[in-house]
Amino acid sequence: MPRQTLTAIVPTLNEEINIRECLETLGFADEILVVDSGSTDRTVTIAAAAPRVRVLAHEYLGNGPQCNWAMDQASHPWVLIIDADERVPGELAHEITGLLKAEGGPAADQYVLRRDNVFLGRVIRHSGWGSDRLVRFVRRGTARYPERRVHADMEATGRAPTLATPLVHYTFRSFSAYLEKLHRYAVWGAADLYRSGRSAGFLTIAFRSGWRFLRTYVFQGGFLDGSPGLVLCALQAYGTFLKWARLWEWRRFEKMGWPVQLPGVSGPGNGKGEMGSEEATWG
Numbered sequence: 001m002p003r004q005t006l007t008a009i010v011p012t013l014n015e016e017i018n019i020r021e022c023l024e025t026l027g028f029a030d031e032i033l034v035v036d037s038g039s040t041d042r043t044v045t046i047a048a049a050a051p052r053v054r055v056l057a058h059e060y061l062g063n064g065p066q067c068n069w070a071m072d073q074a075s076h077p078w079v080l081i082i083d084a085d086e087r088v089p090g091e092l093a094h095e096i097t098g099l100l101k102a103e104g105g106p107a108a109d110q111y112v113l114r115r116d117n118v119f120l121g122r123v124i125r126h127s128g129w130g131s132d133r134l135v136r137f138v139r140r141g142t143a144r145y146p147e148r149r150v151h152a153d154m155e156a157t158g159r160a161p162t163l164a165t166p167l168v169h170y171t172f173r174s175f176s177a178y179l180e181k182l183h184r185y186a187v188w189g190a191a192d193l194y195r196s197g198r199s200a201g202f203l204t205i206a207f208r209s210g211w212r213f214l215r216t217y218v219f220q221g222g223f224l225d226g227s228p229g230l231v232l233c234a235l236q237a238y239g240t241f242l243k244w245a246r247l248w249e250w251r252r253f254e255k256m257g258w259p260v261q262l263p264g265v266s267g268p269g270n271g272k273g274e275m276g277s278e279e280a281t282w283g
Contacts, residue, residue: 007074015084025088064145064152092165109142114166120228127222149188186242200248209241
């Protein structure tokens with residue numbers, strides 16, 4: 001019996017630094033979909049020159065919606081979702097290929113991939129990052145992402161074995177790039193909170209950001225990762241501060257009758273100042 005076939009999906013936005021190496025680790029896939037959301041660098045050019053790659057353009061409204069749309073475009077029954085800053089080691093590629101070659105195909109419909117997160121040149125083993133596990137290898141149509149911008153991880157709908165070899169995730173390119181990502185995710189996270197009716201005040205902002213650092217650095221052992229652990233935990237606490245502070249700002253705008261512009265709503269505004277774009281008020 002011929003092996004089951006696989007589409008690898010790689011969402012991108014200005015990933016010219018990462019995309020070539022990422023695609024090189026996906027050579028075992030029968031098709032690679034690079035789903036780009038408006039890159040202004042050489043990402044698309046590099047990707048289009050790689051074997052078995054189809055480049056598709058699609059507006060980015062969050063990781064969940066983007067990956068769900070991409071899965072619907074896949075040509076093959078199995079899907080592997082990889083970020084551009086991740087790499088598939090040869091051992092993991094061999095595991096996945098072995099499942100696809102098995103008689104009748106993989107025994108489960110979804111599989112969990114562990115992930116080694118590299119920050120400042122070191123694999124982070126603590127602060128909550130050492131237990132990173134994600135549903136990423138699935139039979140198409142058996143699982144979907146939640147339709148959210150942030151914290152949109154696919155959940156298994158049944159038995160989901162964990163593969164032995166982890167992905168390698170290079171999270172840190174530079175401080176400027178990492179801070180830009182923190183700011184972007186803070187705005188998206190605040191927008192999700194705003195739409196769900198949440199509010200924030202002094203105690204919320206102070207407690208949540210302070211607790212984030214205390215939890216990750218002390219109780220989850222971030223201090224055991226040395227200087228990279230300290231920097232990482234401090235940056236994560238800063239991102240939490242930004243998210244809740246932005247929510248507080250938007251509620252303040254609302255009380256004063258000022259427009260609130262939230263990112264990532266497709267279509268026309270909803271009467272609350274929400275825009276169908278990436279636009280956000282930074283204040």
